[in-house]
Amino acid sequence: MTLCYTEKMKLHDIQLIYQYNYWANGKILASASRISQEQLLVQSEFTSNSLRGTLFHIVDGERLWRVLFETNEIVEEWEEGDFPDFKSLERKFKEEEIALRSYLNRLTDADMDGHLRYTVEGGIQRDRILWHCLYHLVNHGTQHRSEAAAMLTSFNASPGELDFTVFLNENP
Secondary structure, X not given: OOOOOOOOOOHHHHHHHHHXXXXXXXXXXXXXOOOOHHHHHOOOOOOOOOHHHHXXXXXXXXXXXXXXXXXXXXXXXXXXXXXXXXXXXXXXXXXXXXXXXXXXXXXXXXXXXXXXXXEEHHHEEEEEEHHHHHHHHHHHHHHHHHHHHHHHHHOOOOOOOOOHHHHHHHOO
């Protein structure tokens, strides 16, 4: 089977998956608000080492991609230590949601098929279709929210179901 990477994506479709993204982030953040500072920092076997590390990775990823979308430039990552507690992370999630929604609101259907060209480490050139990158960012968040959900569940603070279909049922 040959994959077709040029199928058209409409802006309203991307906006829908971002509504899902922020709904799911909200569920994770609501659960995380119920745990202790010690639990936030407990070491885990997941990629980002702790719930704080995982939440930091999600929000910093959203910021890095948003800036790339807006400027075609890759910026430096934040430092996890700059977010010592849940409240500092929660503020950044809210700020990034506002900034990314503002960016999405400036786009058109025609922009979805535009190209995002940038250079990664080692001087490697990338040329991606914008909607692929926008979709990737939500998918990236899904992976790390599942890790956060597992950690939260181990702290008896499960966020509940995060499936897209549950979002659709709750937001008809």
